Amino acid sequence: AQSVSQHNHHVILSEAASLELGCNYSYGGTVNLFWYVQYPGQHLQLLLKYFSGDPLVKGIKGFEAEFIKSKFSFNLRKPSVQWSDTAEYFCAVTPSNTGKLIFGQGTTLQVKP
Amino acid sequence: DTGVSQDPRHKITKRGQNVTFRCDPISEHNRLYWYRQTLGQGPEFLTYFQNEAQLEKSRLLSDRFSAERPKGSFSTLEIQRTEQGDSAMYLCASSLEGSTEAFFGQGTRLTVV
Numbered sequence A: 001a002q003s004v005s006q007h008n009h010h011v012i013l014s015e016a017a018s019l020e021l022g023c024n025y026s027y028g029g030t031v032n033l034f035w036y037v038q039y040p041g042q043h044l045q046l047l048l049k050y051f052s053g054d055p056l057v058k059g060i061k062g063f064e065a066e067f068i069k070s071k072f073s074f075n076l077r078k079p080s081v082q083w084s085d086t087a088e089y090f091c092a093v094t095p096s097n098t099g100k101l102i103f104g105q106g107t108t109l110q111v112k113p
Numbered sequence B: 001d002t003g004v005s006q007d008p009r010h011k012i013t014k015r016g017q018n019v020t021f022r023c024d025p026i027s028e029h030n031r032l033y034w035y036r037q038t039l040g041q042g043p044e045f046l047t048y049f050q051n052e053a054q055l056e057k058s059r060l061l062s063d064r065f066s067a068e069r070p071k072g073s074f075s076t077l078e079i080q081r082t083e084q085g086d087s088a089m090y091l092c093a094s095s096l097e098g099s100t101e102a103f104f105g106q107g108t109r110l111t112v113v
Helices: none
Strands: A003-006 A010-014 A019-021 A023-026 A032-038 A045-050 A056-058 A064-068 A073-078 A087-094 A107-112 B005-007 B010-013 B019-024 B031-037 B044-050 B053-057 B065-068 B075-079 B088-095 B108-112
Touching: A003 A087, A010 A019, A019 A107, A023 A032, A023 A087, A032 A064, A032 A073, A045 A056, A045 A064, A045 A073, A073 A087, B005 B088, B010 B019, B019 B088, B019 B108, B031 B075, B044 B065, B075 B088
Parallel strands: A010 A107, B010 B108
Antiparallel strands: A003 A023, A019 A073, A023 A073, A032 A045, A032 A087, A056 A064, A064 A073, A087 A107, B005 B019, B019 B075, B031 B044, B031 B088, B044 B053, B065 B075, B088 B108
């Protein structure tokens, strides 16, 4: 079965620290990959997505992610986090053209000012 | 606000009661998805519609759950004979066919007591 695994459940960083959140998926075919963010009290919002082409994708608010096909990974990075990045982050894949998303369990990021 | 709208935002019900949630997607979106999210987990796919047709249902959607989208616009999700295990956030999302970017509502939080 298709699945998504996020390695870190809870990450605590100080402002200006660098961030990397791990995401691995299991699916042998072509996938579309996403990172969604959920700020406290708000709905899920798309941070970035990968469909094809350049494996390094840039998203909103300075986030980027790298697709490494050989490792089935799509890790999220940000060079310098801010207090406002405190949120829950979800990696997701769509393994078919239905648009159905399969999510990881999420990573809670807490940034200390 | 022209985003995805869900009603109610919160629902507390007694075990055994029936509940119904409503989702109004972004108006031009023909695909509509329901997900369920429990504490500490990512959203889990329940079902999706393309226009008024329900094209896929997860095994998570037991026979106590039914979803409709009668005119291809808003959708309802009904849970009959609620159980404590149904307590969760129910999320609705919509997208355009051919676009894999889904837009999420703020969800309906169900508490079964």
